[in-house]
Amino acid sequence: MKMSRTPANSESSANDTSEVEPSQVDASIQSSPKRRRFLTLFLRQHIAVGALGFLLLVVLAAVAAPILPLQDPLYQNLSASIQGPTLHHLLGTDTLGRDLLSMTIYGARTSLLAALEATLVCLLIAVPLSLLAGMMGGWIDMLLSRMADALLSLPFLVVAIAVIGVIGGGLTTAMFTVGVLFSPGLYRVLRGSVLTVREETYIEAATAVGCSRAQVAYRHVLPNIRAPLFVQSAILMSYGLLAEAALSFLGLGISPNQISWGSMVGTQFSALQRSPGVVLIPGAAIVLCVISFNLIGDGLRASIGRTSSGTDL
Amino acid sequence: MPTLFLVTFIDFMLSHLLPGNPALAIAGPTASPAQIAAVDAQLHLNDPLVVQYWKWLVDSIHGNFGMSFVYHESVASLISSRYQVTLSLALYAMILTAVLGVGAGLLAAVRGGLLDNVITAIAGFFLAVPQFFLGLLLVFFFAVKLPFFAGDGYTSLGTSFTGFLKTMTLPSLTLALTGAAVVARQFRSELVGVFQKEYIGFAEAKGLSSRIVLFRHAFRNAFGPALTLLGLQVAGILGGAIIIEEIFNLPGLGGLMILSLQNKDIPVLQALVLIACVIVLLANLLTDIGYARLNPRVRAK
Numbered sequence: 001m002k003m004s005r006t007p008a009n010s011e012s013s014a015n016d017t018s019e020v021e022p023s024q025v026d027a028s029i030q031s032s033p034k035r036r037r038f039l040t041l042f043l044r045q046h047i048a049v050g051a052l053g054f055l056l057l058v059v060l061a062a063v064a065a066p067i068l069p070l071q072d073p074l075y076q077n078l079s080a081s082i083q084g085p086t087l088h089h090l091l092g093t094d095t096l097g098r099d100l101l102s103m104t105i106y107g108a109r110t111s112l113l114a115a116l117e118a119t120l121v122c123l124l125i126a127v128p129l130s131l132l133a134g135m136m137g138g139w140i141d142m143l144l145s146r147m148a149d150a151l152l153s154l155p156f157l158v159v160a161i162a163v164i165g166v167i168g169g170g171l172t173t174a175m176f177t178v179g180v181l182f183s184p185g186l187y188r189v190l191r192g193s194v195l196t197v198r199e200e201t202y203i204e205a206a207t208a209v210g211c212s213r214a215q216v217a218y219r220h221v222l223p224n225i226r227a228p229l230f231v232q233s234a235i236l237m238s239y240g241l242l243a244e245a246a247l248s249f250l251g252l253g254i255s256p257n258q259i260s261w262g263s264m265v266g267t268q269f270s271a272l273q274r275s276p277g278v279v280l281i282p283g284a285a286i287v288l289c290v291i292s293f294n295l296i297g298d299g300l301r302a303s304i305g306r307t308s309s310g311t312d313l
Numbered sequence: 314m315p316t317l318f319l320v321t322f323i324d325f326m327l328s329h330l331l332p333g334n335p336a337l338a339i340a341g342p343t344a345s346p347a348q349i350a351a352v353d354a355q356l357h358l359n360d361p362l363v364v365q366y367w368k369w370l371v372d373s374i375h376g377n378f379g380m381s382f383v384y385h386e387s388v389a390s391l392i393s394s395r396y397q398v399t400l401s402l403a404l405y406a407m408i409l410t411a412v413l414g415v416g417a418g419l420l421a422a423v424r425g426g427l428l429d430n431v432i433t434a435i436a437g438f439f440l441a442v443p444q445f446f447l448g449l450l451l452v453f454f455f456a457v458k459l460p461f462f463a464g465d466g467y468t469s470l471g472t473s474f475t476g477f478l479k480t481m482t483l484p485s486l487t488l489a490l491t492g493a494a495v496v497a498r499q500f501r502s503e504l505v506g507v508f509q510k511e512y513i514g515f516a517e518a519k520g521l522s523s524r525i526v527l528f529r530h531a532f533r534n535a536f537g538p539a540l541t542l543l544g545l546q547v548a549g550i551l552g553g554a555i556i557i558e559e560i561f562n563l564p565g566l567g568g569l570m571i572l573s574l575q576n577k578d579i580p581v582l583q584a585l586v587l588i589a590c591v592i593v594l595l596a597n598l599l600t601d602i603g604y605a606r607l608n609p610r611v612r613a614k
Contacts, residue, residue, distance in 0.1 A: 150316040153597055157552025158570075158589045159323070162582055165574035166330045238441065245443045246556060250571065262443070269449055269560070273457050283446035290441040 041303035048299020051292035058289060062108035070102040073259055084277070094264075094278045095271045103259050104285055110260035111248075111286070114175045115240030121179025122236055126186035127229070131217045133187075134194025145191065148184035156181060157246065164252050171244075171260075174253030178243045186232055193225040200224070227304040234297035238290040245286050261286045320590040321373070325366050327586065328579045352382070369583075378584035383576045388584045391569065398467055398565030399554055402488070405481055406550050409489035411543055414496025418539065421497065422504035423527065433501070436494035444553045448487040448560045455483060465562035484561040488553045492546035499542050503535035510534075537607050544600025548593045 043049060061068070071089075076096045083093045091100040133141040160181055164174045197203065198221065206220050207213075248254040248262030264282035272279045360368070372379065378388035421432040439447070456464035462483045468476030507513065508531060516526045558567035566585055573581035 150319040153316055153594060155548035155551045155589050155593045158586060161555055162327060162586045166327050242443055249445045265446060272449055272453055276453060279449050287442050294441060
């Protein structure tokens with residue numbers, strides 16, 4: 001994963017010293033060449049572009065699932081259980097005779113949507129709070145940061161499983177909880193970025209011109225923490241996928257007539273010896289998507305190139 | 314301290330997160346008014362919230378976690394009959410995490426080149442694999458295809474050492490690989506950074522052998538951040554144990570937690586979450602102390 005990062009990093013930091021300073025004076029005027037520079041740099045990250053292409057294919061298949069010539073993923077046919085690949089079932093069938101290809105594609109809908117939900121919830125909590133803490137400082141900052149530290153020191157999976165198991169409700173409630181539990185990690189990264197950006201000259205200039213603190217936060221600080229925001233969002237998607245997979249594997253949140261990659265493995269894993277495909281196919285789907293999101297995160301980090309792009313959560 | 318307060322409060326609130334009337338939800342829809350009153354009494358549900366919390370906290374600190382709703386046995390005795398499995402699993406996993414993580418990071422940083430890329434890529438893979446899937450893969454390859462290890466069951470260390478290795482190696486390895494990947498990546502980049510420091514060049518110029526330079530100078534300076542990450546893996550291992558015990562059919566605390574969730578056995582659940590959180594906080598504390606011992610600059614502050 002790091003193979004592509006080292007050369008690209010040095011390249012972008014070389015560009016930074018010559019280019020970034022003038023373009024930072026007013027981000028809005030020069031945004032289009034800057035965006036083009038980002039695109040050129042990102043397109044040079046061949047691995048990340050490949051990962052993005054793969055994910056777009058998965059999303060396309062997931063969105064188009066109802067109009068694709070697929071069988072009903074829930075249609076059971078016990079006389080055709082645990083078949084190898086045939087023309088009729090391209091990836092074979094599971095223990096209940098359901099079509100694995102169809103299940104995998106419909107599973108993508110559930111899994112990706114669940115990860116997206118956790119990511120959005122996390123962003124909606126962490127972005128405003130990190131801006132608030134970073135801009136206001138003082139007791140607000142101390143209170144929020146203390147709470148984030150405390151939540152971060154908990155065993156995430158133990159707490160998530162306990163809370164979600166007790167609350168009950170569907171996958172939506174479960175992934176909402178996951179998003180809430182992710183937010184202190186993102187908060188900590190973004191608050192650090194806000195503190196760095198706040199010291200820049202253009203923030204001082206904006207304040208001097210008479211912008212209110214809220215205006216400065218929204219118009220000037222927020223656009224300049226885009227880099228860590230994008231990188232962290234990609235990483236959050238991969239964490240969200242892993243969390244959904246783990247919860248659905250245990251049967252938490254997901255309902256029996258819902259199919260996700262995690263629940264496919266969870267309900268079928270006793271058939272591993274008779275028919276490895278029922279476990280290997282959904283498992284591989286999770287791994288490939290998680291790796292893809294991580295690679296995109298790495299590619300973004302390298303091509304946005306500013307040093308404050310943040311590390312892992 | 315504030316952390317401990319927050320932890321205990323979240324844990325306490327678990328009983329109030331149940332939809333509807335907690336006593337009714339716990340006792341079940343067919344419960345008689347007397348049974349509901351009994352649940353109310355045990356959880357002190359008729360007291361104000363703060364009083365409830367205080368009573369629960371004081372009881373828990375004394376190791377009195379109440380009675381299980383399902384097993385008619387005290388929570389403490391339920392836990393003490395199962396904790397050994399999870400403890401040995403977690404310790405074995407922790408040792409593997411440290412050895413594999415530090416070893417792989419060291420190898421990648423020192424050898425560099427192709428080996429470095431291969432180790433980094435493998436670490437990236439282990440970071441992306443859900444633990445339940447990794448566990449099943451390991452069972453498939455090393456218990457089914459090549460029957461070196463057992464795919465499920467538990468043999469305690471006291472009963473038979475080889476039996477313990479046979480049953481516990483795969484689950485511990487599954488738990489360890491994710492954390493080992495995190496540690497390996499971090500330790501590798503720390504070491505690479507340290508190699509570029511002037512004191513390494515100076516030590517080499519003094520004519521010290523490369524082994525002494527590596528272990529006495531580079532290793533010590535790079536190990537601090539890796540140690541911190543190693544401490545953080547305790548949380549991941551405890552969470553992962555819930556899933557891994559399910560796959561490998563181990564009679565430990567993770568399995569007990571799943572059962573207590575299915576039965577809405579709140580006292581058991583609260584005790585387990587509290588114990589896990591306290592262990593993780595203690596591990597973080599120990600890590601900080603260890604870090605300070607390694608690094609005199611932190612100690613001075």
